[in-house]
Amino acid sequence: MKKQICLTLGLLIQATAALYAQSKTEQDRAAIRSLGGYYKVTFDYAETFAPDTAYKNHPKYHASGYEWAVVEEESPKKIVIQHILVTGDTSVIKHWREDWVYEENNLVTFDKDNTWKKVNLKPAEVKGRWVQKVFQVDDSPRYESLGTWVHVDGRHEWHSECDAPLPRREFTKRSDYNVLRRGNRIYLTANGWMFEQDNQKIIRSATEDKLLVREKGYEEFIKADESKFNYAKSWWKTRKSYWTSVRQVWDDVYAQHAQVKLKGKTDGKLLYERLFDLADQSAKEKWDTAKNKLEINKVIENYLEII
Known part of the structure; x- marks a missing residue:
């Protein structure tokens, strides 16, 4: 018992x-x-x-x-x-x-x-x-x-x-x-x-x-x-898919490398400027996930110094 x-x-x-x-x-x-x-x-x-x-x-x-x-x-x-x-x-x-x-x-x-x-x-x-x-x-x-x-x-x-x-x-x-x-x-x-x-x-x-x-x-x-965010909602709707792909590319970078070092300006521009430009471009075009992820990956790789 x-x-x-x-x-x-x-x-x-x-x-x-x-x-x-x-x-x-x-x-x-x-x-x-x-x-x-x-x-x-x-x-x-x-x-x-x-x-x-x-x-x-x-x-x-x-x-x-x-x-x-x-x-x-x-x-x-x-x-x-x-x-x-x-x-x-x-x-x-x-x-x-x-x-x-x-x-x-x-x-x-x-x-x-x-x-x-x-x-x-x-x-x-x-x-x-x-x-x-x-x-x-x-x-x-x-x-x-x-x-x-x-x-x-x-x-x-x-x-x-x-x-x-x-x-x-x-x-x-x-x-x-x-x-x-x-x-x-x-x-x-x-x-x-x-x-x-x-x-x-x-x-x-x-x-x-x-x-x-x-x-x-x-x-x-x-x-x-x-109501102050009405424009922001429509703005984000046209860019959301693009930035989801950016996150996925970064996830691949973290998975592949034990250390990551980022460069500063490349050809006169910082990384965020390149990705922001690409985001504006993607908002004007029909979204193609595979094609755009390749372009995003190319941009990010250009700013990486793999240790």
Whole structure:
């Protein structure tokens, strides 16, 4: 009888744990899905502290616009959200993309000098956790960061830390550091969500990392009127298939190479300029997936330095 009770109790514990895990994962998925929508977004960054007292903080950064976060793909273990930035009535930019992947053990991590390396994690390191994979406007790598969603006392939050290249607001203006160590915190709010950051601007050499200055960042997404995005919807409809093919080409690149290094300008243009030009061209023509993927692959390969 005692043995039977122990067996029954054990099965009950296992069933309860499985139910909790399922419930927790669904809470995670609901939180991630809620990042999609129509938003007024503000970007605020300020440098705060430098070890060198002679260092002078750079000016604060502020920008704003309207952003449509489109849930492009959804499955039990993956949610893809594409951001579309709206800066005027007919001014639209394909912005950053975030892929959320559950218990992903293959990460593409930033090193320095436009170089990313694959890292394999153990199952225990990723259990119950989500990777947020963030991509540049041309769907090239930016950073991938592992963290746990927490749901407690009505709060829904996700924290992580990772290395990344310089942000777009600085990479053409500064060369005094080469790695941004991001402290990421995403949390839901009553009228949207907040992307709060505690960043470190790092000077990385072959032998050490040296802190240049710390930085505080806030990207606040506040729900906005959907009608502001009518032009963006029609604009994205004509380009969606093209950018799906771009994502697929990049997936092949990651699958084939342990390390990826990107070149800067080639023949006077950056990669995103080439891919944006091709996107505009594809929007005017009948979409041919096979033909256009070959062209996309040709463009991307021209900017790769395989290590």
